[in-house]
Amino acid sequence: MDIIKADTIEQYNRYFGFQTKHPLVGVVHFDRSDNQPTHKMTLGFYALFLKKTTGCIINYGKTVYDFDDETVVSFAPGQTVGIHRTEDGPTPEAIGLLFHPDFLHRTSLAQKMKQYSFFSYASNEALHLSVDERIILQDYMDKITHELNHPIDKFSKPLIISNIEVLLNYCMRFYERQFVTREELNNDVLVRFERLLNGYWDSGMAKQHGLPTVKYFADKICLSPNYFGDLVKSETGKTAHEYIQLKIAEVAKSALLDSNLSTKQVAEMLGFQYPQHFLRFFKKQVGCTPKEFMNDAVA
Template sequence: METVRADTIELYNRYFGFETRHPLVGIVRFDRTEQTEPYRMHFGFYALFLKKTAGCVIDYGKTRYDYDDETVVGFAPGQTVGIHPLAGGHSPECIGLLFHPDFLHRTPLGQKIRQYTFFSYSSNEALHLSSEERIVVQDYMEKIARELQHPVDRFTKALVVSNIEVLLNYCMRFYERQFVTREELNHDTLGRFEQLLDEYLDSGAAARLGIPTVKYFADKVCLSPNYFGDLVKSETGKTAQEYIQLRMTRAAKELMSAPGTSIKQVAEALGFQHPAHFVRFFKRQAGCTPTAWRSGADA
């Protein structure tokens, strides 16, 4: 399958035959007239696509979601995705916003772009929209498109960046809503995570494989690490890493309560290569050293 390197917006536009009105930002439109073969694309810029119709499968999501109408997908610089047209080879109808990181240079949005976590996934999940939400997203893309029709002047960048920022803020609102509307599935995922974490610590897997990581459990529940972390945070108020550390601390206390168990044995059971690393971890979590905790528990 062909891999297209779209390191710049101009290269992307050239591949699809779009006009480049600005080298660092643009709005593109696809309709269902295009015939295309499967391909992979490497992005050198941010891209946000509102897909209006079915027409392709994108290699980025690992979970089947409960919405199947309007979706937004976001890609970040450095990501590579696979595009597989459905039967007939037509591309989906969609509108897309493209903007290069250089366009955000010396702007407040450039300093906080990483806060928009739907861009940051190594394996992305789609944002599913209601009809009303789709109208909001399309409206701001149209505003940006109209601004780009004007000759570039000293107001262009400020106006376009401000509209991009409002659009991204709306997408974050819709993204967080997605956790609420998928509450039952989220609970199931959290329950599975807790079960897997307990098994990891109780079965001796930590001693063999090392300290448990967010990525390990995200892979097990078929989600990307960032989406999984956001899900855990929305359900528990703690990050996935904090949740793992709390469970490790509890497991450490359980192990240290067993007579004759050394600090070295506890450290190894939890995946620490050196007891000193475990001592620092435990003191940070529990507020005292393992030896001090054990002395207090024995008192």
Template sequence: MENTLNINDINEWNAFNNQKTLHPLVSVIDFSKANPRDWGDAESIKFHYGLYSLILKDVKCGDMRYGRNYYDYQAGTLLFFAPGQIAEIKNTGAYQPSGDGLFFHPDFLRGTALGKNMQDYKFFSYHTNEALHLSDDEKQMVLACFSKIESELKQPIDKHSKKLIASNIELLLNYCERFYDRQFITRDNASKGILEKFEELINGYFLSHKPQTIGLPSVAYFADELHLSANYFGDLIRKETGQSAKDFILNKTIEVAKNKVFESNKTVNEIANELGFKYPQHFSRLFKQKVGLTPNEYRMN
């Protein structure tokens, strides 16, 4: 048996959590005010998010899965969900919710500066093993932002309300960007392990027949192999190497190409095909752009 909870409407979500609605499109929720959760004999509970959601967990209430994999989260972890996403929690019995959350409807963003920049906050599309683990100081800053937003929600709605609420949400998201940058650094060993595995995967890719069957290696392919979202994977590689994942793959492709050009008597067309290029002209053009010489010129020199 499986329960499904749709989180689409601020007023309904507030009522479910014993929270007063202060604004029709935005809410800050104290989950300790909610009734104990009891999902009966359901094996798991699916949460369908129709709202932007930032949830600061103070209690672990069962393994949370997004897609095929499980979230790396515990108390003091900040989770992000965008409209259209689905999370699943394994039912481990009744529990009292604890923690805080910010929820806002996508309609609230219309006509705001935040709405124009929302796509820049890539952590809303992160998924497995990518939750934000906060230090005590960071947790207090997040709670302070929640408090400022809630304080503004309690004010009578006027012509300044939307701008001030949106500005405070944007401030919170900017802090989250900073905290993620810190996490990439402090979880350095895990990041380096991913980078090493990434390089192993690239090397293995070119030693296999995948270039001929799949084509040129892509960011999405390696992110999927590492069980990471493309955005989180790209941000992590940029932090570790100073270049985008796409450029990293491209430069590795050119290094493999240089070896093949220099060490074999194969034609340029044959090498292009082995690397996964659909058109040899594309390979030659890219090779010259990166190396400064055509493949044949590089071989001659």
């Protein structure tokens, strides 16, 4: 299947037969489009889809996600999404908020976009909404639509930007709620994470591949790095990176006290390429050098 490029919202709208009311922002209704073939498309803008009925399947990377009732999926510029209509299925009733990065230039929202980590979640990590939550997001999309239908004036862009930001903040809140309501599943993820962390050094992976990364563990648990990181943060109060750093420091202290290894050998065992990097890391994490730590332990 050929990949269609939609670098602009105008290109996207032309493909589906939507009217373009603003070149950098739009709200589209898929139940109003007759052109919804199976396709793959690379987007050049942010896209957030609020889906209310079944009728299609989304592919994102190697993951297939059944596009079910009351869900939100989001995509950042440069991501490729595949849409597959289900046979004899109903016309998907979905609303899409599209906004180009250029629309955010010189706004405070441009600086905040990195905090909306759900734009890099995989499709199977979609946000599942209650009816009340869907109504809230629908309301802000309606507000944006109203502004797009209003004659442009000096208030148009600030009002659209502010409504986009509030909508994204609600998505963050609802994702936080979703992490809480999936507590049993999340605990299982943390148990697997801890087991994989311990096994990373026990199996000698560190010597072969260096220091462990968030992506390594996310891949092992079959989650996107952003979703995995946010889940760990919601459950532990620490980012996945901070959690890994603390574990490295723990293993380092145990190795320094419970073995005859030199500092250089401990650094190699942990996955540090250079001993001086280990020394800096240890001093930052523990507050003293490895030598000072061992001397204090003996004293």
